[in-house]
Amino acid sequence: MARSFGGIDLGGTKIQAVIVDDDHKPLGSARRPTPTEGGPADVASEMEHALRDAAKAADIEPSKLGGVGVGSPGVIAEGNVTSARNLPGWEGSFPLAKKLEAALGCPVALGNDVQVATDAEFSLGAGRLYDSLLGVFWGTGVGGGLILDRRPWTGRGGAGEIGHVVVEMDGARCTCGRRGCMEAYAGRGAMEIYARKLHKDKGRKTDLFKLMKEHERTRLTSGIWARALEKHDKLATEILDRAVKALGAGIASVVNVLDVEGVVIGGGLGVRLGHPFAKRIAEEMQPHLFDDAHPPHVHVAALGDLGGAIGASLLLDPDSPAS
Amino acid sequence: MARSFGGIDLGGTKIQAVIVDDDHKPLGSARRPTPTEGGPADVASEMEHALRDAAKAADIEPSKLGGVGVGSPGVIAEGNVTSARNLPGWEGSFPLAKKLEAALGCPVALGNDVQVATDAEFSLGAGRLYDSLLGVFWGTGVGGGLILDRRPWTGRGGAGEIGHVVVEMDGARCTCGRRGCMEAYAGRGAMEIYARKLHKDKGRKTDLFKLMKEHERTRLTSGIWARALEKHDKLATEILDRAVKALGAGIASVVNVLDVEGVVIGGGLGVRLGHPFAKRIAEEMQPHLFDDAHPPHVHVAALGDLGGAIGASLLLDPDSPAS
Numbered sequence: 001m002a003r004s005f006g007g008i009d010l011g012g013t014k015i016q017a018v019i020v021d022d023d024h025k026p027l028g029s030a031r032r033p034t035p036t037e038g039g040p041a042d043v044a045s046e047m048e049h050a051l052r053d054a055a056k057a058a059d060i061e062p063s064k065l066g067g068v069g070v071g072s073p074g075v076i077a078e079g080n081v082t083s084a085r086n087l088p089g090w091e092g093s094f095p096l097a098k099k100l101e102a103a104l105g106c107p108v109a110l111g112n113d114v115q116v117a118t119d120a121e122f123s124l125g126a127g128r129l130y131d132s133l134l135g136v137f138w139g140t141g142v143g144g145g146l147i148l149d150r151r152p153w154t155g156r157g158g159a160g161e162i163g164h165v166v167v168e169m170d171g172a173r174c175t176c177g178r179r180g181c182m183e184a185y186a187g188r189g190a191m192e193i194y195a196r197k198l199h200k201d202k203g204r205k206t207d208l209f210k211l212m213k214e215h216e217r218t219r220l221t222s223g224i225w226a227r228a229l230e231k232h233d234k235l236a237t238e239i240l241d242r243a244v245k246a247l248g249a250g251i252a253s254v255v256n257v258l259d260v261e262g263v264v265i266g267g268g269l270g271v272r273l274g275h276p277f278a279k280r281i282a283e284e285m286q287p288h289l290f291d292d293a294h295p296p297h298v299h300v301a302a303l304g305d306l307g308g309a310i311g312a313s314l315l316l317d318p319d320s321p322a323s
Numbered sequence: 324m325a326r327s328f329g330g331i332d333l334g335g336t337k338i339q340a341v342i343v344d345d346d347h348k349p350l351g352s353a354r355r356p357t358p359t360e361g362g363p364a365d366v367a368s369e370m371e372h373a374l375r376d377a378a379k380a381a382d383i384e385p386s387k388l389g390g391v392g393v394g395s396p397g398v399i400a401e402g403n404v405t406s407a408r409n410l411p412g413w414e415g416s417f418p419l420a421k422k423l424e425a426a427l428g429c430p431v432a433l434g435n436d437v438q439v440a441t442d443a444e445f446s447l448g449a450g451r452l453y454d455s456l457l458g459v460f461w462g463t464g465v466g467g468g469l470i471l472d473r474r475p476w477t478g479r480g481g482a483g484e485i486g487h488v489v490v491e492m493d494g495a496r497c498t499c500g501r502r503g504c505m506e507a508y509a510g511r512g513a514m515e516i517y518a519r520k521l522h523k524d525k526g527r528k529t530d531l532f533k534l535m536k537e538h539e540r541t542r543l544t545s546g547i548w549a550r551a552l553e554k555h556d557k558l559a560t561e562i563l564d565r566a567v568k569a570l571g572a573g574i575a576s577v578v579n580v581l582d583v584e585g586v587v588i589g590g591g592l593g594v595r596l597g598h599p600f601a602k603r604i605a606e607e608m609q610p611h612l613f614d615d616a617h618p619p620h621v622h623v624a625a626l627g628d629l630g631g632a633i634g635a636s637l638l639l640d641p642d643s644p645a646s
Contacts, residue, residue: 132478144580153471155455155582161613165576168492169568178611180572245492249503253488253573254580257467259478288501290484 004060006051006068006106007313009113010034010043012086012140013219013268017050018309019058019065024124024317026306028058039089040081044096048103063105069315070096071113071308075157079110086140109315113308114160115152117301118145120311121264123320126299130261134254134296136162137267138247139222141175142183148258163187165250185246188269191239192220198235206235222272229273244277248284256290266301275300327383329374329391329429330636332436333357333366335409335463336591340373341632342381342388347447347640349629351381362412363404367419371426386428392638393419394436394631398480402433409463432638436631437483438475440624441468443634444587446643449622453584457577457619459485460590461570462545464498465506471581486510488573508569511592514562515543521558529558545595552596567600571607579613589624598623 004027009016011034018029030053035042047070055062062068074084079097084090100108111119118127118135127133127147135145144162146153153159163183164176171180175189184190198204211224211231228236251263265278282298289295301307314320327350332339334357341352353376358365370393378385385391397407402420407413423431434442441450441458450456450470458468467485469476476482486506487499494503498512507513521527534547534554551559574586588601605621612618624630637643 146580148471148476153581156584156617157582158614158617159580159582161579161582164579164611164613165488166490166572166611169490169572176613178613180611249489249492250576253576256484256487257469257482257577257580258476259480259482259484261479288487288489288503290487290499290501291481294479294481 003066004058004064005066005313005316006055006062006104007309007311008047008051008068008070009117009308009312010047010070010072010087011113011308012073015047015050016305016309017047017054018306018313019054019060020310020313022066024310024313026310027060028054028056029306029309030054030057035088037088040087040094040096041099043087043090044094044099044103048100051104065104065106067107067109067316068100068104069109069111069116069312070100071111071116071312072096073113076110076112077157079108081110107316111312111315112145112154112160114143115145115154116311116315117266117308118147118264118311119152119314119320120303120307121266121301122147123314124310125302125307126264127262130297132258132260133262133264134162134251134258134260135264135266135301136247136251136270138186138265138270139267140189141187142247142267144254146258146260148260162250162254165253167246167249167253182246182250186243186250188220188222188225191225191243195220195235195239204235207231207233208236222268225269226272244280245284247281248286249288251281252285252288255285255296256288259291260296263296263298264301265298266307271301271304326389327381327387328389328636328639329378329385329427330632330634331370331374331391331393332440332631332635333370333393333395333410334436334631335396338370338373339628339632340370340377341629341636342377342383343633343636345389347633347636349633350383351377351379352629352632353377353380358411360411363410363417363419364422366410366413367417367422367426371423374427388427388429390430390432390639391423391427392432392434392439392635393423394434394439394635395419396436399433399435400480402431404433430639434635434638435468435477435483437466438468438477439634439638440589440631441470441587441634442475442637442643443626443630444589444624445470446637447633448625448630449587450585453620455581455583456585456587457485457574457581457583458587458589458624459570459574459593461509461588461593462590463512464510465570465590467577469581469583471583485573485577488576490569490572490576505569505573509566509573511543511545511548514548514566518543518558518562527558530554530556531559545591548592549595567603568607570604571609572611574604575608575611578608578619579611582614583619586619586621587624588621589630594624594627
């Protein structure tokens with residue numbers, strides 16, 4: 001009998017759940033905001049409910065699933081998630097797999113959020129033609145995932161931190177506290193801090209914060225940035241140009257060292273800004289590529305917003321590189 | 324019967340040849356300057372003679388060797404070396420393996436110079452305790468080699484260009500023509516250009532060029548830099564501080580993405596300046612490491628100047644990662 005699987009992408013802003021058939025086709029999905037207060041147990045409860053919503057849409061009982069995979073931030077080991085800094089009260093360790101197994105009545109596997117999204121693009125998405133792939137997830141932060149010789153590369157467990165590649169010694173302060181990281185220029189979190197500073201402290205004009213209020217947001221979401229660009233907001237354009245330039249330098253650095261065949265640009269901003277920006281990032285990489293006659297192929301993530309959750313569902317698939 | 328092997332490290336300055344026993348122990352070695360004029364055939368002739376010198380020292384006929392491995396710059400494919408830019412008249416392609424096989428009467432295998440040196444440190448040197456290793460060869464340029472999961476990673480053939488990781492957007496001009504590469508700050512070639520500029524154009528005082536003449540050199544060799552440091556030459560100290568800072572940022576960037584267990588610092592400057600500088604590079608990496616609680620181990624190349632040639636000899640060893 002064909003089995004179905006669940007996948008949950010646990011993000012700092014939202015929890016995305018999906019149910020897929022054994023051909024990885026989505027049967028139902030659901031999304032809930034990530035709790036901003038409380039602790040790991042509250043987050044786990046929202047994850048359970050998001051998965052139950054998706055299962056309902058797919059008309060299946062969670063306990064009948066072949067299993068549920070979770071893509072999570074933080075450090076993942078033996079079913080525990082530790083120091084997931086973007087999540088409320090999650091400085092310590094929490095037995096997420098055990099708790100979700102008890103709540104859902106099926107096996108649960110955990111993986112790194114960015115790596116499972118990369119695995120999904122490699123297996124099913126924009127990277128499926130390549131044997132080596134760099135996934136760049138451009139959102140609040142900038143995360144990276146690697147496929148080398150058709151297998152995920154995670155190092156000692158901490159690989160993929162492309163957001164913290166140094167593009168400028170003694171450069172801009174990053175939200176991680178360090179200086180000159182790519183994410184200090186390109187992360188949506190850092191971009192918002194920079195926009196506020198230029199607007200409030202330096203008196204630069206922008207409609208970014210007006211758009212944010214009009215759309216009842218509390219943060220500059222990817223949609224707000226996209227709308228500001230459409231309206232030719234000068235400050236938004238400038239900050240995004242700066243971000244794209246940093247992405248070009250940082251990604252080119254990694255390509256110079258690894259010489260991967262393909263690069264996939266995903267994440268909230270990557271997917272929202274889409275192909276024109278993937279093309280601009282490739283253009284900004286070009287002057288820094290050592291072997292500039294053979295640039296890697298650069299694509300937008302083909303699985304879009306669902307990629308992380310579909311990638312998580314692959315954790316249960318014995319044929320997947322991630323399992 | 325135990326067999327012996329030959330190894331040749333083809334550098335821009337010198338040709339280093341070695342004969343090793345089947346336990347990789349050197350039996351004899353020889354060194355010749357790399358021709359600065361002529362073309363690939365002249366270089367190949369000097370390589371043959373360097374190998375013959377080493378074989379004589381080891382008391383063995385070249386034709387009796389199990390084979391000779393060559394670590395070469397440039398692009399290597401099917402026994403040909405193409406666009407080896409540091410070598411005279413070598414812009415095109417040259418059938419180096421075939422020519423050396425005919426001259427020496429034994430099989431010849433070609434590999435990338437930096438990768439075979441990394442393989443040697445992984446198999447026999449400072450990296451032998453690790454499953455993943457980054458080799459950084461700090462000399463005229465800065466080259467990199469990778470071992471991931473006990474196997475060399477060469478990408479599509481162009482991996483390892485750590486010298487061209489961007490550490491400063493719009494930064495110093497690199498000898499490759501690009502801007503802000505790590506090598507633009509840390510390569511001995513770029514360091515010499517910078518020293519000349521500060522000395523001649525800006526009137527900065529230094530004994531670097533006096534030392535160069537006293538030791539009858541035409542370039543600022545690693546030995547000249549080391550002597551200037553011993554004499555507390557202020558400009559030399561400043562330029563090396565700048566180089567070490569760039570190496571720290573660039574190597575940390577790669578570690579953030581790959582999370583390797585070990586880093587080996589080799590090359591002319593790396594070996595000459597030794598442990599105190601490897602320690603300083605590790606210190607300059609620290610503020611840029613995302614997982615700063617788990618820095619990789621940083622070592623000086625244990626095989627020293629012979630590492631490249633010994634690594635080349637491993638190309639013929641069926642048990643080596645490089646073969």
